[in-house]
Amino acid sequence: MMNRFRQLIALTGERRYDLFTFFCLYIAQSLPMTFFSTALQVSMRQASYSLSAIALMQLIKLPWILKFLWAPWVDRGCRTLRGFRKCIFVSEGVYALLILLIGHLDLQADFRLIVFLILLSFIASATQDIATDALAVLSFRHEEKSLINSMQSLGSFCATLVGGGLLLMLLQHCGWHVVLPFLAVFVGLALWPLYRNRGLTISKREEKRRIRAADFYGFFTVRGNLSQIGFLMLYYASTVGILSMTRPWLVDLGYSMKEIGFMSGIIGSSAACASTLLGGHLVYFIGRFRARRLFALFSCLTAAYFALVSNVHPSGAAVVTGIVLLWAGYAMSTVVVYTTAMDRVRPGLEGTDFTIQTVITHLSGILVSVLSGHVAEQLGYRWFFAFATVVACLGAGYVFLVFRRK
Numbered sequence: 095m096m097n098r099f100r101q102l103i104a105l106t107g108e109r110r111y112d113l114f115t116f117f118c119l120y121i122a123q124s125l126p127m128t129f130f131s132t133a134l135q136v137s138m139r140q141a142s143y144s145l146s147a148i149a150l151m152q153l154i155k156l157p158w159i160l161k162f163l164w165a166p167w168v169d170r171g172c173r174t175l176r177g178f179r180k181c182i183f184v185s186e187g188v189y190a191l192l193i194l195l196i197g198h199l200d201l202q203a204d205f206r207l208i209v210f211l212i213l214l215s216f217i218a219s220a221t222q223d224i225a226t227d228a229l230a231v232l233s234f235r236h237e238e239k240s241l242i243n244s245m246q247s248l249g250s251f252c253a254t255l256v257g258g259g260l261l262l263m264l265l266q267h268c269g270w271h272v273v274l275p276f277l278a279v280f281v282g283l284a285l286w287p288l289y290r291n292r293g294l295t296i297s298k299r300e301e302k303r304r305i306r307a308a309d310f311y312g313f314f315t316v317r318g319n320l321s322q323i324g325f326l327m328l329y330y331a332s333t334v335g336i337l338s339m340t341r342p343w344l345v346d347l348g349y350s351m352k353e354i355g356f357m358s359g360i361i362g363s364s365a366a367c368a369s370t371l372l373g374g375h376l377v378y379f380i381g382r383f384r385a386r387r388l389f390a391l392f393s394c395l396t397a398a399y400f401a402l403v404s405n406v407h408p409s410g411a412a413v414v415t416g417i418v419l420l421w422a423g424y425a426m427s428t429v430v431v432y433t434t435a436m437d438r439v440r441p442g443l444e445g446t447d448f449t450i451q452t453v454i455t456h457l458s459g460i461l462v463s464v465l466s467g468h469v470a471e472q473l474g475y476r477w478f479f480a481f482a483t484v485v486a487c488l489g490a491g492y493v494f495l496v497f498r499r500k
Contacts, residue, residue: 109238112294113245115287119226120249122186122284123219126193126277128257130212131155133265154212161220162310162453165446168224175296181225183285189218190281197274228445231436232296237378243432244374247425248367255363313440313447321496322438326451327458329390329493330427332397332486334459335466336420336479343475344413357417365418366425373426377433386434386497389426390490396423397486401479431455
């Protein structure tokens with residue numbers, strides 16, 4: 095066991111700059127998107143837009159749901175490391191320019207144009223994500239994939255912490271026209287580690303191939319992938335459901351928006367960042383098989399904790415404990431989901447297959463969030479958390495029954 099630990103330390107040291115390179119790429123694509131999703135809703139409400147109009151703003155994330163449609167073309171165009179670099183630089187450059195352009199517009203006077211430009215910027219960031227994911231698959235060996243996926247999750251949760259918390263506070267003091275140019279510069283600077291990284295290598299890819307319709311549905315015909323789809327849909331369904339209902343629950347408990355923002359946005363996101371690193375190292379140390387089971391049991395315990403505290407009016411300490419458990423479990427589960435998704439890609443279609451799997455998790459999350467709201471409204475929080483506990487147990491049972499040690 096100590097030998098395994100030494101190998102982990104040595105591997106992390108070897109790959110330190112590579113891991114930092116991908117962390118920068120992942121936070122660069124996630125931070126502006128998180129900021130736009132949060133700040134646009136707040137700004138619209140302050141401008142007296144209706145709640146139905148604000149709810150429709152969730153559609154700006156549509157490019158990230160539909161990105162599997164152009165993923166095969168990204169795979170076809172990125173056959174070498176130079177091709178990956180070019181795709182990432184171009185898409186991220188377009189992303190930064192669009193953000194800079196949005197920062198020069200007025201939210202009230204140019205609202206429709208701003209929404210259109212945000213959609214275009216999300217297409218650019220989704221394209222960068224496809225290329226980055228494929229590059230990560232090809233750059234890291236099987237035993238290293240948990241480490242790179244911890245960077246992916248860490249980038250996402252750091253973006254939530256900064257974009258949904260710190261930058262929102264900065265927006266109130268400095269305004270739209272100051273924050274967005276800063277974001278554009280940040281996106282551009284995040285490319286510097288990739289530009290400077292001359293030691294990065296990738297596995298050889300097959301020559302250019304014709305794009306076929308089978309590239310999309312062929313993933314579902316590969317042996318073992320149907321069980322993976324069930325896993326993607328069930329594994330953290332309960333956690334996503336509880337996350338979607340946490341803020342309304344806290345409001346009904348009497349907490350202010352400032353308190354909710356601090357507990358969920360700062361404490362929760364910080365717990366997720368730390369747990370992401372822990373999860374990545376655990377997957378490497380104990381393996382995918384044990385980690386998948388361990389994190390599933392952790393989700394069950396977390397859901398049961400919320401079911402327990404919802405029977406009384408919980409103290410502030412009990413609420414914070416639940417939030418920390420929830421975000422920690424979500425972060426660790428995300429690492430094992432992304433790591434096993436990388437194991438299920440076909441040669442030459444790494445970006446396409448990984449994108450298909452992430453889209454499945456996004457769609458599952460949307461469905462679970464909608465269902466969670468319906469259950470909580472009809473039955474109350476107590477029965478909702480009990481329902482979430484049952485869903486978590488179903489997910490854990492699926493993992494224990496379907497996935498056997500090879």
